[in-house]
Amino acid sequence: LHIEASLQRALQREEFVLYYQPQVDVDSGRVVGLEALLRWQREGKELVLPADFIALAEETGLILPIGEWVLATAMRQLAAFHRSGMTHLRMSVNVSARQFQHNDVAAQVERLLEETGCAPGALTIEITETLLMERPGAAAEMMTRLSRMGVQLAIDDFCTGYSSLANLKRFPIRGLKIDRSFVADIATDNDDAAIVAAVIALARSMKLEVIAVGVETGEQQRFLRARGCRRMQGYRFGKPAPAADIEALLRSRHVDI
Ligand code: G
Numbered sequence: 001l002h003i004e005a006s007l008q009r010a011l012q013r014e015e016f017v018l019y020y021q022p023q024v025d026v027d028s029g030r031v032v033g034l035e036a037l038l039r040w041q042r043e044g045k046e047l048v049l050p051a052d053f054i055a056l057a058e059e060t061g062l063i064l065p066i067g068e069w070v071l072a073t074a075m076r077q078l079a080a081f082h083r084s085g086m087t088h089l090r091m092s093v094n095v096s097a098r099q100f101q102h103n104d105v106a107a108q109v110e111r112l113l114e115e116t117g118c119a120p121g122a123l124t125i126e127i128t129e130t131l132l133m134e135r136p137g138a139a140a141e142m143m144t145r146l147s148r149m150g151v152q153l154a155i156d157d158f159c160t161g162y163s164s165l166a167n168l169k170r171f172p173i174r175g176l177k178i179d180r181s182f183v184a185d186i187a188t189d190n191d192d193a194a195i196v197a198a199v200i201a202l203a204r205s206m207k208l209e210v211i212a213v214g215v216e217t218g219e220q221q222r223f224l225r226a227r228g229c230r231r232m233q234g235y236r237f238g239k240p241a242p243a244a245d246i247e248a249l250l251r252s253r254h255v256d257i
C-alpha cells in the first residue's frame, strides 16, 4: 500500500513532529502540563493529523517505532523545558493499545527517565478504555510497573469506551480525561451536562485528577469549574502548537482566562 510505504519513509526521513497543547489550571491561570500530539509533516504538503494515519500505523505495526519516537521526543522536550526553568511542567503522552501489547513501554520509559533526568511524576501516560477491555491482564502488568516507577496513568476519552467503572479501582489510575465530544454540548445538551457533572463528581470522590478536553467557550469553562473541574485543555487556552510557540506561551507565565 502506498501510504504504508510513505509512513515507513516518514520515520526514516524524520517527517514526524510533535505539537504540544497546554493544560491549564483555571484557578491560577497557569499552564500545568502539555499533551504531546503527533503530526506528520510531509515535504511540501500540508500537516497530516493523526486521524489520517494512526489507525494504519497501528494495523501495520509501525505504531511501535513511531510510538517509541514519540515517547523519546516528548520526554526530551520536557527535560528541555525543565532545564529552562519550567520545573513544574508535566507532559502527557498518548500510548496506543498495540504499544502496550507488543512493546515494553515500561522499559522504554525507564530508560528515558534515566536519560533525561525527568522526575517520573512529571510524565503521564494516556491510555484508552479499549486497552483495559481488550487485554486487561497485560494492561494491568504494564500499568503496575509504570505506576511503581512513579509515572502517572490517565484514561483518555473517558466515557467513549465500554469499560466498567470497576477499572478505576482495578488499575493504578491517577486521572481521567473527559472526552471533548461530551464537553462540546454541555451548555445545550442536558444529557451531556449530566454525564460530565457525574464524571467530575466520581473523579473527585475517588481522588482522581480530572481534565476536561475541548474547552472552547467561557460558558463551558464556567460549567466545568462550577462542578469542581479545575484542569482544562482546549482551544480556549491554546491549540496544539510546535514547541517553540509553546515556549513563548509558557514564558508569559499564564494564559488569559
Ligand atoms: O490533534 P488530535 O487530532 O491531535 O489527535 C487526535 C487523536 O490522535 C488523539 O485523541 C490521540 O488519541 C491520537 N494521537 C495523537 N498523538 C498520538 C500519539 O503520539 N500516539 C498515539 N498512539 N495516538 C496519538
Ligand code: G
Pocket (backbone or CB within 6 Å): 021, 037, 094, 156, 157, 177, 180, 213, 214, 215, 216, 233, 234, 235, 236, 240
Ligand atoms: O488524545 P486526545 O483525544 O485527548 O487528544 C485531544 C484531541 O482533541 C486532539 O485531536 C486535539 O487536537 C483536539 N482538541 C483539543 N482541544 C480542542 C478544542 O478545543 N476543540 C477541538 N475541536 N478539538 C480540540
Ligand code: MN
Pocket (backbone or CB within 6 Å): 035, 094, 126, 156
Ligand atoms: Mn490524549
Ligand code: NA
Pocket (backbone or CB within 6 Å): 156, 157
Ligand atoms: Na482522543
